[in-house]
Amino acid sequence: MSDLPHPRHRPWTDGALAALLQWRHSLFWTIAPAMFLTSCLTWLTLDSIATMSEDGRLRDALAPARLQPALRQALQTSAPLLTTLPQALCTDMLELLAERVLATPMADRTGDINSNGFVRAAQEGRLAVSLRAQDGGGCRFGPGPLNNPLQQQISAAANGIVELPDGWLSVTTVAAPNGMTLTAGVHILSPWAKITRPRLFGISLASFILCISLVVALVLLMLLIRRIERANRAADAWTHGHLEKRINDQGKDELSRLTQKFDLMADATVGLIKVKQALAAAEERNRLARDLHDTAKQRAFALNLQLTALREMHQGDASSARLADAALSLTYQLQQDLTGIVRRLAAPTIAESGFRTVLTEGVEALLAGSRITPSITLSSEFEAALSAAPEVSQQLFMIAMEAVANVLKHAQACTNCRLEGMQDGDLYTWRIADNGAGLANASSVTKGMGIANMKLRAASLPDGDFALLNGDDGGAVILVTFRMML
Ligand SMILES: Nc1ncnc2c1ncn2[C@@H]1O[C@H](COP(=O)(O)OP(=O)(O)OP(=O)(O)O)[C@@H](O)[C@H]1O
Ligand SMILES: [Mg+2]
Known part of the structure; x- marks a missing residue:
């Protein structure tokens, strides 16, 4: 045991460097990344599952074959009006038309801010409608640069589903009898694109999720480490003999139950030490009683015999006899005292x-x-x-x-x-x-x-x-x- 270096005497246990080294090896670095990753992965998995099931439904609902009848009908009722309207009103009419045709299939079922719902798609310029007349006139709803794949497909008056790196496009084109062509296009985002696109204040949802996960992981971990540190301090105190120290974790989880057992262990140890001390004291008293009985008490007995013999030898000398009587009386009291002390010391405790x-x-x-x-x-x-x-x-x-x-x-x-x-x-x-x-x-x-x-x-x-x-x-x-x- 003595060969082992005592923790208190290690030079590195003092100072900031020691704290830093200890921090480097702390539980924090094991648990924090795990909690953080778990939190992110859980969120990503759940979101992907939701988006994939939604994606299947959207592909079906936005298929050109499904949209064409609705577009044709809308065009039939509004085409005569559309050609006569000024450009700005024509754009508004196209927006209304888009809403009538696309709002139902693109209904926002999840209700969250990253969905591929109609409102969000229109706000983000992922929805466009174009009306072209034979003379090259017409109007367009849906902002976006011309090299935007959605705008390109609409300009080409294509028909069908186009796969993109960040999702897919659904483009539906219908022709009206008066030679007009109406094309509606929607850009549906993939799960990954949904979370990496900037949303609130230019920050992507992924960044929000990362920050929230990190904060949650840090807070939970700090709380856990604080509790472990409290147990650690109590253990240190016990090591240095301060057995009265307790962890006092009042929680109900596994860690609390464990630390409560440590507290009970400390209580039991204190009780055991007291009993052992009492037994040791009793043993020492018994040893003293035995020693006194076998030494001082026997010598007092022998002294008594010798004084009695001395008194017999000097019976004729009155003063010697008086002295011997006094000595005998003192010896008797000494024997009585020793008997009393031995009895008290030997009494069971x-x-x-x-x-x-x-x-x-x-x-x-x-x-x-x-x-x-x-x-x-x-x-x-x-x-x-x-x-x-x-x-x-x-x-x-x-x-x-x-x-x-x-x-x-x-x-x-x-x-x-x-x-x-x-x-x-x-x-x-x-x-x-x-x-x-x-x-x-x-x-x-x-x-x-x-x-x-x-x-x-x-x-x-x-x-x-x-x-x-x-x-x-x-x-x-x-x-x-x-x-x-x-
Ligand atoms: N069991 C009892 N019945 C009646 N009176 C009692 C009883 N116990 C104590 N007393 C009263 O209380 C008083 C104080 O008791 P206390 O033990 O302090 O003193 P004491 O017995 O008189 O003397 P000491 O204990 O110092 O030798 C007693 O004198 C007695 O009047
Ligand atoms: Mg009394």
Whole structure:
């Protein structure tokens, strides 16, 4: 392990260059182009499918054979008028004629701005109608340069479908009995031409789609990377021992679920470390107890024997005997002290034996010989939570010891002492109640140290609270509440 370079000590991790290098390898460059391309391709595919199906319908509806009858009919009704009208009015009439004949087959079915509909085709000069009289006169509707393929085909009075690189032309020509010729032409765009032609403010639809796709991809990616970065920062904090740090991603997607599991893992690790620390402390206490028992306590025992022998040897000398008696008395006290220390150090701890066992032993030891019967009720959730929080168990145990000692000292005519541990959501309640005479008055309660200590211990618990009150059956009740997230 020690051979591995620690990330904090790598020289390149500091400064802008490191940030740049890190950015170069970031997830951004993997996901952004993919999202962008996917978005563009999806749009292109959908648009192409729509255009191709529309294209088939238009080829059928705009076939010269289909348009000729309608054009002929329109020409028959308006031809006499058309020859007499001035040029400008004649053009307007041709526009009306085009609308009458072509608006229905070229109805804008998709309703979008890039369609090959009648209105858009007329606006973009992809629709033209020409009327020619025998004397060379006539008029024309539909702007566009003369080298425009549409205008060329119309001038040639052709008939049929002409394929172009950016789509196709439908040109229909009909002749009127008075020698007039009417030609109508439409330029239908291919899917690619539709999106690359400039539309709004001279910008092509393809550019719009590209920009929108790019912005959407960037925004989505930034949001994703921000969440990953938050998890990354928490992981860094954990690596450096700050296990209290949490990612706190409240979302419901897979990433949130994963980071929530990481948070739970951190909670579990903190609990495990606390239990291990408590066990290690208990082990150290046991070791001290064993060492004291096998060394100091045995030497004190031997000292006692030797002093007893010395006193026997100097029985005739009164002052020596007095000194030996005093030394023996001190040795006896030393043995007693050592016995007490060894017993306390060797007593099983909560981490080793569990809250319930240590509590039961402690309460029974205190109430032994009294008329008070203890009853202990701990919900399984309460016990499970305490097993993961040894410092909380220790405080609750100490509160219980003082409370039971008070019951023994102050609760008159008491026969029962109930200790209850309950849980409701993240709220935990620790209740110690007796059926004695209860609290006489508020001033007596402030006298001793026991209640002050219990209050301090309760306040040290997460969101801890303490209350001392008289219960419904008259006895005193100690109520400690605190909150814990499992
Ligand atoms: N279970 C109880 N029943 C009746 N009175 C109680 C009970 N518990 C505490 N009291 C009252 O509250 C007072 C304060 O208790 P506290 O434990 O602080 O002091 P203490 O027991 O008198 O002394 P110390 O605990 O410092 O040795 C008690 O003197 C007693 O009057
Ligand atoms: Mg007390």
